[in-house]
Amino acid sequence: xxxxxxxxxxxxMIAGTLMAAPGRDGSRDHAGMLFRLVSSVRAELGLNxxxxxxxxxxxxxxxxxWQSQMKGIKGxxxxxxxxxxxxxxxxxxxxxxxxxxxxxxxxEIEKFLAEKIQVLHDLLTKEQRQKLVTIMKQKRxxxxxxxxxxxxxxxxxxxxxxxxxxxMGM
Numbered sequence: 001x002x003x004x005x006x007x008x009x010x011x012x013m014i015a016g017t018l019m020a021a022p023g024r025d026g027s028r029d030h031a032g033m034l035f036r037l038v039s040s041v042r043a044e045l046g047l048n049x050x051x052x053x054x055x056x057x058x059x060x061x062x063x064x065x066w067q068s069q070m071k072g073i074k075g076x077x078x079x080x081x082x083x084x085x086x087x088x089x090x091x092x093x094x095x096x097x098x099x100x101x102x103x104x105x106x107x108e109i110e111k112f113l114a115e116k117i118q119v120l121h122d123l124l125t126k127e128q129r130q131k132l133v134t135i136m137k138q139k140r141x142x143x144x145x146x147x148x149x150x151x152x153x154x155x156x157x158x159x160x161x162x163x164x165x166x167x168m169g170m
Contacts, residue, residue, distance in 0.1 A: 034136075035062050038120065041135055045128045054123050062116055069109065076101065 038045070039059055047055060076098075083094060121129065 034117065035059060037136060037139070038132065041132070044135065045124070045131055047128070051123055058116060058119055058123065065112055
């Protein structure tokens, strides 16, 4: 019984720490929200046809990159489970390896997202960027008001429906 409990706790510990892999820290979540928001308010921003085409390309690049990151996380998860089953399991060595991998992935993702945010900045006019910031502030205020009232109301208090940018998972 004691071995079963220890084994189950070990598996839960590994699975839980893997859930904290890339895509869970605040900066990437905010970048994901930015891309989802731009996707959902493009009409309000008054994008022209060329801007819409370039935005679609940008969103596709971000989506494709993010999906590849998720596949990489799944591969790491499978590797960790294989290691856990092995006879020479070393939790500390795995923790060190995970931390190294997490730091490397974090740097790669932050670099990629910074480049794509720069592309988005260059795509929008100054007025469109200002409108986007105004919308972001309004959404954040609505979200905070809903939180104070004890209602979550979905992401960002409405307007940020889960299907707004499918497949991102950010």
